[in-house]
Amino acid sequence: MNALKLFIAVLIVELMFIMATTSLFIFGLIDLPVFAIFSVLALIMLILTFTLFKLIKMIIITNRTILKIKSEKLKLKEVLRKPRKRYIVFQIVSEKTLKTEEVKSLINSLIKETFGLIGSGNINAKLISYDEHSMKGIIRCVHTYKDAVLFALALASVRTEDRINIIPLKTTGTLRKAREIVKTLSID
CATH class of the missing domain: 3.30.70.3250 (Ribonuclease P, Pop5 subunit)
Known part of the structure; x- marks a missing residue:
């Protein structure tokens, strides 16, 4: 859940960056090569953010699976324990x-x-x-x-x-x- 909130916050910041560079280009404050460089950088940041989000999500799922396996092992040990x-x-x-x-x-x-x-x-x-x-x-x-x-x-x-x-x-x-x-x- 926290990873999703972090991803949304970073995505909003990146979209604001893209909108700012686009508006600067529209008003003529930056020329086309600079705008292209900023657009490519923004696209790379979006791809990296999405990849990091997927990686964090996979780590969370892996940790949950490990915790489930450990709890099932404990239950199995209790079942297999020699009766008193x-x-x-x-x-x-x-x-x-x-x-x-x-x-x-x-x-x-x-x-x-x-x-x-x-x-x-x-x-x-x-x-x-x-x-x-x-x-x-x-x-x-x-x-x-x-x-x-x-x-x-x-x-x-x-x-x-x-x-x-x-x-x-x-x-x-x-x-x-x-x-x-x-x-x-x-x-x-």
Whole structure:
């Protein structure tokens, strides 16, 4: 926009120059060879101004294109960035002790029944560790689906024949912190 205003201002000045030399020639104040020289100079200035305007316009368009490409690269980096993980520390309350494989299949079936195959694939929940004696464990999931995993765990008492309750104790962002929580927390 500023380049266009500059071009118009320079064009007006050049047209005034051409009009002034023409009027001087008409009134006989300058002769034909001088008028021809001034006319050629004015024409060269017009061509240069137009060329500079086109060049500036092309530079502006190029800069805008570069900015668009950079912003699209940033968006692409965000999309391709590895999803963050959340670790849910839980404890199972049940009349019988559950083995690690039973807990793993229980959690997977709860998530698949609640959210389907595609939902469970997006959630990407995995049982990281489980202690059969204390019945505490750690589930890893994608950070955007943490609430979905908590919802599926809450449905354990409704969906199972045995009276099994999965109680989430804490959610953390690192596995080390989750292991510390498993050692310290309990619902006794």
